[in-house]
Amino acid sequence: QVQLVQSGAEVKKPGASVKVSCQASGYTFTSYYMHWVRQAPGQGFEWMGMINPPSGSTMYAQRFQGRVTMTRDTSTSTVYMDLSTLRFEDTALYYCARAPVPAAGLWYFDLWGRGTLVTVSS
Amino acid sequence: DIQMTQSPSSLSAFVGDRVTITCRASQGIGSYLAWFQQKPGKAPKSLIYSASNLQSGVPSKFSGSGSGTDFTLTISSLQPEDSATYYCQQYNNYPPTFGGGTKVEIK
Numbered sequence: 001q002v003q004l005v006q007s008g009a010e011v012k013k014p015g016a017s018v019k020v021s022c023q024a025s026g027y028t029f030t031s032y033y034m035h036w037v038r039q040a041p042g043q044g045f046e047w048m049g050m051i052n053p054p055s056g057s058t059m060y061a062q063r064f065q066g067r068v069t070m071t072r073d074t075s076t077s078t079v080y081m082d083l084s085t086l087r088f089e090d091t092a093l094y095y096c097a098r099a100p101v102p103a104a105g106l107w108y109f110d111l112w113g114r115g116t117l118v119t120v121s122s
Numbered sequence: 123d124i125q126m127t128q129s130p131s132s133l134s135a136f137v138g139d140r141v142t143i144t145c146r147a148s149q150g151i152g153s154y155l156a157w158f159q160q161k162p163g164k165a166p167k168s169l170i171y172s173a174s175n176l177q178s179g180v181p182s183k184f185s186g187s188g189s190g191t192d193f194t195l196t197i198s199s200l201q202p203e204d205s206a207t208y209y210c211q212q213y214n215n216y217p218p219t220f221g222g223g224t225k226v227e228i229k
Contacts, residue, residue, distance in 0.1 A: 004165070045209065045220040061217050095166070106213040108156035110177060112166040 002026035004096050004113035011119045017084040020116045022096030029077035030054040033099045033107060036070065036081045039115070040092040050099070050107065051079055086120045093117050124148050124212050128221035136229045141197040143224045145210035150190045154214035157186055157195045160223075161206045169208075170195065202228055 007021040022034065036048040049060035051070040058070050069082040079096060094116045097109035125148035135141050145155065153173040160166045168177045170186040173193055183198045197204055205228050210221040 044222050045211070047218045047220075097166075102213075105152070105154040106216060106218055108154075108168070108171045108211060108213050108218075109158070109166075110168045110171070112158075112168075114163075114165045 002111060004098065004111060006094075006096060006113040006116045009117040009119070011121060012086050013122055014086055014088060014120055016086050016120075017082060018086060018118050019080055019082045020094050020096075020118065022079045022081075022113050024077040024079075024098070027098075029074060031101070033101060034070075034072070034079045035097045035099055035107060035109060036068075037095045037097050037109070038092040039095070040089070043092075048081070048094075053079070083118075086118075088120050091118065091120045123217060124151065124215050124219050126210055126212055126219055126221040128208075128210060128224050130224060131222065132225040132227070134227045134229050135200050137200055137202060139200045141200050141204075141226060143195045143208055143226075145188075145193045145195070145221050147191045147193075147212055149215075151212045151214035153189045154212060155186075155188070155193050156211045156213065157184075158209055158211070159206045160209065166209075197226075200226070200228065204228075 005023045010018050012018050030053045035050040039045050051058045053072050067084050072079045096113040098111040099107035127146045129144045155173045157170040158166045158168050169180050169184050174186045185196045207223045207225045209223050
């Protein structure tokens with residue numbers, strides 16, 4: 001079954017870090033890019049960045065530069081998103097989303113995880 | 123960043139109705155537009171890419187059209203299982219950006 005399975009909900013204090021995982025199954029892990037997109041409560045979707053699984057190369061949205069790190073483990077077909085120096089406004093659902101390698105343009109997302117709720121609370 | 127504006131923000135229609143959702147980009151994006159569906163507690167589901175290409179496995183009652191700045195998603199005959207929030211996403215310009223969503227409810 002083609003799916004992305006994400007880790008469970010997290011509660012963190014301001015200033016802490018969180019690491020969310022996303023395990024892919026049912027397809028060739030290294031044939032697609034993997035992205036992270038978040039959705040704050042009552043808000044829209046926000047693209048955070050991406051990782052290219054074969055090489056591990058990454059690209060991050062400017063507003064997360066310096067705070068986010070995306071990594072992958074090809075042996076387990078898992079990608080990780082580490083967000084540091086958490087703030088209250090980082091409370092959101094964090095999704096991993098698979099993107100076909102584009103022939104042109106950028107990326108659209110053809111497969112999504114269910115999301116991981118990260119709550120930042122004192 | 124390109125702004126994506128969806129309208130309406132919500133709608134209510136009867137089973138069997140034809141439903142149209144509009145997405146407007148703040149500048150031209152060619153045909154680099156995708157639509158996806160989100161139901162509470164479930165993974166978002168890709169419906170359409172490149173403005174009008176149906177994702178594999180998506181029923182043909184869904185269709186997309188448009189290019190440049192104006193796009194539409196149409197559900198030809200609304201069914202109870204189509205109750206969800208629908209989003210557009212542009213992928214012509216960096217960074218990819220999303221519309222604010224249209225919540226579709228059944229009367």
